[in-house]
Amino acid sequence: xxxxxxxxxxxxxxxxxxxxxxxxxxxxxxxxxxxxxxxxxxxxxxxxxxxxxxxxxxxxxxxxxxxxxxxxxxxxxxxxxxxxxxxxxxxxxxxxxxxxxxxxxxxxxxxxxxxxxxxxxxxxxxxxxxxxxxxxxxxxxxxxxxxxxxxxxxxxxxxxxxxxxxxxxxxxxxxxxxxxxxxxxxxxxxxxxxxxxxxxxxxxxxxxxxxxxxxxxxxxxxxxxxxxxxxxxxxxxxxxxxxxxxxxxxxxxxxxxxxxxxxxxxxxxxxxxxxxxxxxxxxxxxxxxxxxxxxxxxxxxxxxxxxxxxxxxxxxxxxxxxxxxxxxxxxxxxxxxxxxxxxxxxxxxxxxxxxxxxxxxxxxxxxxxxxxxxxxxxxxxxxxxxxxxxxxxxxxxxxxxxxxxxxxxxxxxxxxxxxxxxxxxxxxxxxxxxxxxxxxxxxxxxxxxxxxx
Numbered sequence: 001x002x003x004x005x006x007x008x009x010x011x012x013x014x015x016x017x018x019x020x021x022x023x024x025x026x027x028x029x030x031x032x033x034x035x036x037x038x039x040x041x042x043x044x045x046x047x048x049x050x051x052x053x054x055x056x057x058x059x060x061x062x063x064x065x066x067x068x069x070x071x072x073x074x075x076x077x078x079x080x081x082x083x084x085x086x087x088x089x090x091x092x093x094x095x096x097x098x099x100x101x102x103x104x105x106x107x108x109x110x111x112x113x114x115x116x117x118x119x120x121x122x123x124x125x126x127x128x129x130x131x132x133x134x135x136x137x138x139x140x141x142x143x144x145x146x147x148x149x150x151x152x153x154x155x156x157x158x159x160x161x162x163x164x165x166x167x168x169x170x171x172x173x174x175x176x177x178x179x180x181x182x183x184x185x186x187x188x189x190x191x192x193x194x195x196x197x198x199x200x201x202x203x204x205x206x207x208x209x210x211x212x213x214x215x216x217x218x219x220x221x222x223x224x225x226x227x228x229x230x231x232x233x234x235x236x237x238x239x240x241x242x243x244x245x246x247x248x249x250x251x252x253x254x255x256x257x258x259x260x261x262x263x264x265x266x267x268x269x270x271x272x273x274x275x276x277x278x279x280x281x282x283x284x285x286x287x288x289x290x291x292x293x294x295x296x297x298x299x300x301x302x303x304x305x306x307x308x309x310x311x312x313x314x315x316x317x318x319x320x321x322x323x324x325x326x327x328x329x330x331x332x333x334x335x336x337x338x339x340x341x342x343x344x345x346x347x348x349x350x351x352x353x354x355x356x357x358x359x360x361x362x363x364x365x366x367x368x369x370x371x372x373x374x375x376x377x378x379x380x381x382x383x384x385x386x387x388x389x390x391x392x393x394x395x396x397x398x399x400x401x402x403x404x405x406x407x408x409x410x411x412x413x414x415x416x417x418x419x420x421x422x423x424x425x426x427x428x429x430x431x432x433x434x435x436x437x438x439x440x441x442x443x444x445x446x447x448x449x450x451x452x453x
Contacts, residue, residue, distance in 0.1 A: 011076060011338075012169025017250050019174040021258050023327075024069075024242050026177040027233045028263040029184065030324030031112060034317055035292050037231070037267040038274045040223055042285030045215025046207040049224055050268070052216055056228035057260055060441050063434045064234050064397050065256045067404035070416035072243030073252065078334040079237035082244070087407055094399040095335075098237025101392040102331035103351070105236060107359035108381050108388075109328065110161070113321035114153030114363070115293060118143060120318050123310035128300040136301045140293045150363040155356065161325040162352035165333055168344060169245050173326055180319045187316045188266060191273035191309065200279030207285060208271050225445045230389055232263055235396035238327040241334045251420035253430075266320075273313070277303070292317070329355070390449040398442045405435030 014020040041049055075082040080095035119139075122128065128136060143149055164176045195201055233239060243252065274296065278285050281299050296313070300306035329352060336347035361369055362381035374383035404413065414427055 012245055013247055014174055014245050014250075015170050017255065019170070019178060020242070020246050020250060021255055021262075022177040022181045023173050024239065024255060024259045025262040026181050026323030027238045027242060027327035028231065028259055028324075029181070029266045029320055030233070031109070031116070031317070031321050032227065032231045032324075033263065033267045034188075034270045034320050035112075037227065038271050038285075039291040040227060041208070041271055042275070042278075042291065044220040044223060045212050046285070047209050047211035048213050048216040049220050050208055050271075051211055052221055053224040053228055053267075054264060056225045056441070057232070057264055059433060060225060060397075060438050061228045061232040061234060062256055062260045063430055063438050064229075064401055064442075065232055065239050065260065066253055066417070066430060067400055067413075067434055068234065068237075068239040069243030069246070069252045069256060070413060071400075071404070071408075072240040073246045073248075073250075073419075074412065074416050076244050078244070078338040079240050079331065080335055081338050082240060083403070086412075087403070091403060091407070094396060094403060095237065095240075097392055097396040097399070098235065098240065099332055099335045101236040101388055101396060102238065102328045103355060104358070104384060104388045104392070106161075106325060106328040106332075107355050108362040108384050109321070109325060110157050110356065110359050111150060111154050111362045111381060113157045113318070113325060114150060114155075115140075115143060116314060116317040116321055117157050118149065118153045119293065119297070120311070120314035123300075123307065123314050126307050128297050128310040129307045130301060136297050137294070139297065140290070144366040147364050147367050150366075151360065154359055154363050157321070157325065158352055158356045158359075160322060161329055162348055164322070164326045165329050165348045165352075166345060173330060176326065177323055180323055184316055184319045184323070185266070187312050187319075188269045188273060191312060191316070192269045194309070195273050195276030198276045198280050200276040200281075203279040204272060204275035207275055207279070208268070222445055222448050225441060226389070226394070226449075229397055229442065229445070230393060231267065232260065233324065233327060235393035235400065236328065237331045237396075241331050242327065244334070249420050253417060253426070254420070391446075394442055394446040394449065398439060398446055401434055401438040401442060405431070405439065 014023065071082050071086065075085040077085055078095070079098040080092050083091040083095045122139065127139070164172050166172060167175065195204065229235065246252070246255070274291070275285055277296065277299050281302065283295055283299065297310070300310040303309070329348070332351045332355070333344065333347045336342040336351065337344055361372070362384060365372065365380040369380055372380055374380060375386055378386065410431065413431065417427055417430070
């Protein structure tokens with residue numbers, strides 16, 4: 001087995017354990033927590049879906065996150081280099097899946113994040129107020145109908161992402177997350193507390209935490225498994241890359257558990273912030289993907305203090321998108337810095353531009369390119385999202401679990417897990433899960449997405 005490539009002095013490192021936690025939590029916390037989790041929870045009946053989602057975090061998400069982080073720290077390399085360093089051969093393809101997934105996901109993620117930036121700007125201008133209530137329902141349709149608006153806001157978001165990544169590991173990624181993550185949590189807590197004291201607060205609590213097991217059908221269970229995987233930024237090399245910047249004294253299990261708890265708390269707090277508003281105004285929690293960009297802005301324009309709440313909410317959404325966006329770009333940049341020996345500035349600017357260009361068809365998919373139908377009649381944005389989240393991520397996660405459980409030596413895995421801790425008592429449990437349980441569950445999700453299960 002090749003020895004790990006020792007390049008610590010040439011690569012950035014997190015300045016502290018807290019910095020590592022904040023950055024990793026920032027990668028995990030994104031639009032999936034605040035935009036997607038509430039609406040899929042609403043579509044699948046609430047409480048039972050939430051409990052099964054938490055079960056999936058524990059049995060699928062957390063074990064694979066630990067696996068990615070120990071691979072990254074052991075090799076001190078990007079995803080492609082990490083698999084090559086440990087095993088070589090065709091296993092480098094697993095790393096390539098992560099790099100490609102990061103590149104592809106950020107291309108359309110930046111478009112959706114651009115919508116959030118646009119809505120933040122609109123909320124700052126007071127658009128979501130009683131005086132403008134009549135025009136609120138048409139705002140989202142107008143945004144999708146304007147190619148130039150979508151391209152402009154996509155470019156703004158990518159510009160912010162590139163700027164942060166240019167700063168490097170400590171001065172860029174870590175510093176940005178140290179600022180944005182506490183602010184994100186503060187805003188979310190304020191919105192959740194306000195929601196709980198609203199007329200719909202009690203109904204929201206019952207909806208989220210009172211399980212109706214009759215609503216937990218197989219499609220809901222598969223949705224929960226898939227979202228647990230996507231929510232923690234797994235299968236795209238982000239946690240592996242961030243793990244490669246961790247020092248030897250840091251407890252990987254401790255960080256992974258903390259990040260998983262933070263990520264789950266953000267998802268639940270998002271539900272507590274959104275569903276009380278929905279129930280107070282008699283809306284349906286199963287409103288679907290339009291819940292954030294269509295339903296909530298209408299409610300903001302009708303509620304007392306709605307303009308201020310709108311600014312806080314969309315600032316929260318932008319921060320969540322940005323903390324995930326920089327991790328996606330960092331995966332790609334790390335590959336070119338480590339394997340191709342590019343300078344960070346060159347890698348960040350070139351890759352940022354190429355990702356923006358790949359995102360242009362997604363930005364135009366609702367107007368200029370609306371007739372471009374790809375997979376199952378889907379437009380370009382929905383098709384590329386399907387490829388990345390339903391194929392690349394589950395396949396990457398499945399191969400990472402198989403690699404860790406069946407290829408990586410037990411001694412190496414145990415040695416990495418015990419760094420920074422006196423003794424890892426749960427190692428046998430984690431090893432059993434990563435070897436047998438996680439691969440089976442991820443395989444079920446993957447086979448379902450390709451129509452074989």
